Amino acid sequence: MGLLRLERGAKVVMFAGKGGVGKTTLSATTALHFAKKGYKTLILTSDPAPSLSDIFECDVGDRITEVTDNLYALELSTEEVLRRWKEKFGGEVYEVLSSLVPVQEEIIDYIGSAPGIDEEFMLDYIAELAREEEYDRIVWDTAPAGHTLRLLKMPIIFIEHLDEAAKVYLRLYSAMLKIRETLGLRKPRREIFDIISGWRKLSEELLEFLRLPQVEVIPVGIPQGLSVSQLRRFMQELKNFKIEVNKIVMNNVVKNHECEFHRRVAEMQQRYLKELREAYPEVELVEVPLLSHEIKGLESIRGMEDLLFG
Numbered sequence: 088m089g090l091l092r093l094e095r096g097a098k099v100v101m102f103a104g105k106g107g108v109g110k111t112t113l114s115a116t117t118a119l120h121f122a123k124k125g126y127k128t129l130i131l132t133s134d135p136a137p138s139l140s141d142i143f144e145c146d147v148g149d150r151i152t153e154v155t156d157n158l159y160a161l162e163l164s165t166e167e168v169l170r171r172w173k174e175k176f177g178g179e180v181y182e183v184l185s186s187l188v189p190v191q192e193e194i195i196d197y198i199g200s201a202p203g204i205d206e207e208f209m210l211d212y213i214a215e216l217a218r219e220e221e222y223d224r225i226v227w228d229t230a231p232a233g234h235t236l237r238l239l240k241m242p243i244i245f246i247e248h249l250d251e252a253a254k255v256y257l258r259l260y261s262a263m264l265k266i267r268e269t270l271g272l273r274k275p276r277r278e279i280f281d282i283i284s285g286w287r288k289l290s291e292e293l294l295e296f297l298r299l300p301q302v303e304v305i306p307v308g309i310p311q312g313l314s315v316s317q318l319r320r321f322m323q324e325l326k327n328f329k330i331e332v333n334k335i336v337m338n339n340v341v342k343n344h345e346c347e348f349h350r351r352v353a354e355m356q357q358r359y360l361k362e363l364r365e366a367y368p369e370v371e372l373v374e375v376p377l378l379s380h381e382i383k384g385l386e387s388i389r390g391m392e393d394l395l396f397g
């Protein structure tokens with residue numbers, strides 16, 4: 088299923104960063120911009136506290152909903168992600184486990200709720216959407232940074248785990264084969280190792296997916312100490328995974344400073360912006376001004392779109 092054949096698939100843009108820095112706002116603005124340019128666009132969020140319904144002022148939820156011309160939105164709940172995961176992988180997981188130990192089918196629910204499964208699956212889901220070519224553009228409003236970092240690490244943790252697990256399975260397996268009949272365990276339809284190496288391959292493909300040129304990871308932050316430190320850690324993580332960053336968005340930049348208070352804030356912000364420019368000279372630093380009103384509803388997002396892309 089070569090993900091590398093995505094050349095013809097959708098372009099994916101994902102916004103990542105701490106809570107409250109403007110991921111949803113920027114995702115909505117970018118998605119609306121793509122839609123306006125005539126690209127069929129899907130905006131989706133994996134934030135456990137989704138806010139697409141709020142920003143677009145319409146009911147989004149678990150099903151793909153049309154928001155305006157060319158623009159579709161989806162809020163994937165954890166339950167829905169788990170349901171889809173079970174549908175796709177549940178059978179295999181049960182097959183592998185039940186050939187090793189006597190377990191009930193409920194074990195799948197338990198494994199499906201393990202930390203990280205939903206994130207890895209989310210990535211798989213988005214990679215599949217991108218490949219399907221139903222949408223020209225996919226904008227991904229990710230969960231707050233901690234989650235996203237874990238998401239990026241998942242394929243690696245998974246691979247490392249499989250290496251360890253494979254050794255254990257290997258030892259167990261020959262012994263198991265002998266006693267399987269006696270215990271009356273299920274005989275897997277496929278060799279366990281085929282299934283496991285399939286998972287491993289999937290993990291590797293997901294990491295490859297994130298490295299594709301048409302998949303763009305855009306870190307978002309605000310020019311303040313905590314946000315900047317977090318952003319720098321995130322940049323390092325991405326570098327470790329060999330995921331290239333072309334753009335960083337710095338939101339809430341104070342532009343008009345007529346009073347002393349705002350002059351000081353602006354001064355502080357400029358120090359952090361300078362620090363970032365020096366740390367990442369090859370990355371484009373996009374500054375988004377702090378507005379005096381919130382961005383909510385299509386009209387307001389259109390205004391932001393004008394400001395950023397006009």
Ligand SMILES: Nc1ncnc2c1ncn2[C@@H]1O[C@H](COP(=O)(O)OP(=O)(O)O)[C@@H](O)[C@H]1O
Pocket residue numbers: 104105106107108109110111112113138338339340375376377378379380381382383
């Ligand atoms: N440039 C901006 N100027 C003014 N308010 C903003 C700006 N960007 C975002 N906001 C507001 O800040 C709040 C948090 O933004 P949001 O996009 O929901 O952040 P996140 O999705 O990262 O948690 C929202 O109320 C939003 O309207």
Ligand SMILES: [Mg+2]
Pocket residue numbers: 107110111112134138228
């Ligand atoms: Mg949000």
